[in-house]
Amino acid sequence: MSNHKSTQLLHLDRQRNIEHGSLHQPIHTSIAYGFNEAQGLAEVFQNKRKGYAYGRASNPTVNALEDKISLLEDGIASCCFATGMAAISGTLLSLLQRGDHLISSAFLFGNTNSFFNTLTQLGIEVSFVDATDVANIKAAQQKNTKAVFVETIANPRTQISDLVKIGDYCEQNNLLYIVDNTLTTPSLFQPKSVKASLVINSLSKYIAGHGNALGGSVTDCGCFDWSKFSNIYDIYKKKEPSLSGILQIRKKGLRDMGGSLSAEVAHKIAIGAETLDLRINQSVQNALQLAEFLTQQEEINKVYYPGLSNHPQHRLATQIFKGYGSLISFELDESIDCFDFLNKLNFVIVAANLGDNRTLAIPAAQTIFYEMGAERRQSMGIAEGLIRLSVGIESFDDLQADFENALA
Numbered sequence: 001m002s003n004h005k006s007t008q009l010l011h012l013d014r015q016r017n018i019e020h021g022s023l024h025q026p027i028h029t030s031i032a033y034g035f036n037e038a039q040g041l042a043e044v045f046q047n048k049r050k051g052y053a054y055g056r057a058s059n060p061t062v063n064a065l066e067d068k069i070s071l072l073e074d075g076i077a078s079c080c081f082a083t084g085m086a087a088i089s090g091t092l093l094s095l096l097q098r099g100d101h102l103i104s105s106a107f108l109f110g111n112t113n114s115f116f117n118t119l120t121q122l123g124i125e126v127s128f129v130d131a132t133d134v135a136n137i138k139a140a141q142q143k144n145t146k147a148v149f150v151e152t153i154a155n156p157r158t159q160i161s162d163l164v165k166i167g168d169y170c171e172q173n174n175l176l177y178i179v180d181n182t183l184t185t186p187s188l189f190q191p192k193s194v195k196a197s198l199v200i201n202s203l204s205k206y207i208a209g210h211g212n213a214l215g216g217s218v219t220d221c222g223c224f225d226w227s228k229f230s231n232i233y234d235i236y237k238k239k240e241p242s243l244s245g246i247l248q249i250r251k252k253g254l255r256d257m258g259g260s261l262s263a264e265v266a267h268k269i270a271i272g273a274e275t276l277d278l279r280i281n282q283s284v285q286n287a288l289q290l291a292e293f294l295t296q297q298e299e300i301n302k303v304y305y306p307g308l309s310n311h312p313q314h315r316l317a318t319q320i321f322k323g324y325g326s327l328i329s330f331e332l333d334e335s336i337d338c339f340d341f342l343n344k345l346n347f348v349i350v351a352a353n354l355g356d357n358r359t360l361a362i363p364a365a366q367t368i369f370y371e372m373g374a375e376r377r378q379s380m381g382i383a384e385g386l387i388r389l390s391v392g393i394e395s396f397d398d399l400q401a402d403f404e405n406a407l408a
């Protein structure tokens, strides 16, 4: 078999011996599965054999996608959800308990930030720290700290977490290390390489890629010793402890909370994932050129992109990522109204998504970061005139012409 993930991914379904030599895992629409012997159904319920019982907990089409995500992340098992937020909330609510403490990056996807505020209402303490320096993680650690949560590249200001050192720190202190890899995807970065315990991906973004499917996943990298994690329920403790974490997530976080991915959507995401490498390489190249172009414009005061040599974590990004991602944000000169500017763009669409094939722009403070208020925005470095771009796969010439025109 090939050593290249992109080749392996294209051939993974065929290894399942699908009827008629089908190249794709079929879309299984049934939510129930019949057993000729009642014992078989009982064994599936008791986790004594692999199989399917009810669609909310597992489905063969979704399972084929889970295998693909595990392949891409080099993980031991994955669990898919209906959205990225369902993956994040299902994972944390199934693994943390009242009285636990979570250390989180302060530079966080807006809805994750909002959800972590909900966790504090449920009696789970959360400390938001500047995760670009492991020293801040150390300073925040308490006796009841259970987990550390970071994103690879933060949205919108593109700060990069101190991923390598946080991995070492979590390993030494036996902390669960959860990395949201959405902005880099396994194509540019595998969090397993920095000893992540669990990797979150919003499949809605680059992995599905076409802005037509919502999904999320969590992958266990196999680095964490679950036998030392006191929150695993006895019933989910396995003889082979490596799988007890993902089992508890699947039972408590997916089955009980019910944010299940449908088979139809899992199929769409799997098709999108086949071209992940091609798409992300094109968008990263476009982003690099566009970031350089934007820095040369008088009307633009600041450009944030990890591929620029003046980015504070440029060296780290160069060391550990295969590319700098396709998220750019910039601040227009105060003399320019950011809404007027956005309205003049033609190919670039004003829209809230990221990781689409199309280039999308959004005024961050007035939209996705509106709910958190001015003070928290300021602490995250989000200026009121900040525009976030998610660069797509168009021809670069067209993008450049669009910005030239809007700036003129």
Ligand SMILES: *Cc1c(COP(=O)(O)O)cnc(C)c1O
Pocket (backbone or CB within 6 Å): 083, 084, 085, 086, 109, 112, 151, 155, 180, 182, 183, 202, 203, 204, 205, 214, 215, 216, 354
């Ligand atoms: C979009 C996003 C999420 C949430 O994913 P959904 O699929 O929209 O629920 C989580 N984390 C990051 C970094 C994201 O960009």
